[in-house]
Amino acid sequence: MRILLVYCHPVPESFCASIRDTAVRTLEQNGHEVDLLDLYAEGFDPVMPADERRHYNEMKLADHPFPTHAERLRAAEGLLFVYPTWWYGLPAMLKGWLDRVWTPDLTFRIPDGPGPIEPLMTHINLLGVITTCGAPRWWSYVVAHPGKRTILRGMRALCGKRCRRLFMAHYLMDKSTPESRARYLASVEKRLARI
Numbered sequence: 001m002r003i004l005l006v007y008c009h010p011v012p013e014s015f016c017a018s019i020r021d022t023a024v025r026t027l028e029q030n031g032h033e034v035d036l037l038d039l040y041a042e043g044f045d046p047v048m049p050a051d052e053r054r055h056y057n058e059m060k061l062a063d064h065p066f067p068t069h070a071e072r073l074r075a076a077e078g079l080l081f082v083y084p085t086w087w088y089g090l091p092a093m094l095k096g097w098l099d100r101v102w103t104p105d106l107t108f109r110i111p112d113g114p115g116p117i118e119p120l121m122t123h124i125n126l127l128g129v130i131t132t133c134g135a136p137r138w139w140s141y142v143v144a145h146p147g148k149r150t151i152l153r154g155m156r157a158l159c160g161k162r163c164r165r166l167f168m169a170h171y172l173m174d175k176s177t178p179e180s181r182a183r184y185l186a187s188v189e190k191r192l193a194r195i
Contacts, residue, residue, distance in 0.1 A: 001033070001077045001125070001126065002075060002076055002077045003027055003032050003077070003079070003080055003126070004037060004073060004079050005020070005027075005036050005082065006079065006080070006081050006094070007020045007036060007038045007039065007083070008039045008040065008083040008090075009082075009084055010040045010093075015170075015173070015176070015181055016082060016132060019130055019188060020082045022185050022192075023130060023192055026192040030192070030193055032195070037069070037072060039094065044093065044096070044097060045100075046092060046099070048096070048099055052065060057110055060104075060105045061106050064101075066100065070101065073102075073106065076123070077124065078125060078195075079124055079128070079159075080126075080130065080166075081128065081130070081151055082130045082131070083131055084173070085132065085140075085147050088135070088145070088146050089147040090147045090150060090151075095150075098150075098155070105120075107158050108120050108121075108158050121158040121160075122160045123160065124159040124160055124163055125160050125163050125164065126163065126166065127156050127159055128166030129151050129166070129167050129168070129169075130166075130169075131148075131169050131170075133172075133173055134172070134173050134174040135171065135172070137169070137171045140171060148167055148169075166191065168184075168187065168188060170184040
C-alpha cells in the first residue's frame with residue numbers, strides 16, 4: 001500500500017519524531033511504500049490568504065496552491081497522521097494543511113444544487129491517527145477528542161466506503177516515563193505490522 005504519512009511537530013527531537021520513525025520503519029518492513037510529508041521541515045505555510053479563500057469554492061485542481069501536495073495525496077492509498085494533540089485538537093500547522101490542501105476538485109466536489117458534497121478521496125482505504133495527549137484518556141473522551149473526530153469522522157467521509165480507521169494515543173504525555181514511551185512505541189509497531 002502507498003501510505004502518505006503526514007507528520008507535524010516543530011521539535012526535531014520530540015517523542016512524536018520517535019513515533020514517526022517507528023511508523024515509517026514498521027510500514028516499510030512490512031512491504032508498504034511510505035511517502036513522508038514533514039510539514040515543519042518543509043516550511044509549509046498554513047495561513048490561507050484572503051484571495052485564496054475568496055476563490056476556494058470554485059477552485060480547480062489546475063489552480064491548486066500546493067500542486068505537489070495534491071499529487072502526493074492523489075497517489076496515496078492510505079493516510080497516516082502523526083502529531084501531538086494540543087488543546088484537544090490538531091496543531092495549527094496541520095489544520096492549515098487540511099484547510100489549504102484538501103480543496104474542491106481534489107478531495108470533494110460541491111454540487112450545483114442542494115445535496116451533500118461528493119467525496120473524491122475514494123482511493124483512500126486506510127486513515128489513521130497516531131498522537132500524544134497531555135490529558136488523561138477519560139478527559140480526552142469527555143471533551144470528545146476534537147482532533148480525532150476531525151480526521152476520523154470529517155475527513156473519513158471523503159474516503160473510500162470501506163476505508164479502515166486506526167487511532168492510537170499516548171495519554172498523560174506530560175507525565176510519561178521512558179517505560180511508558182517504550183511501551184507505546186512497541187504498541188505502534190505491533191499495530192502497524194497488522195496493516
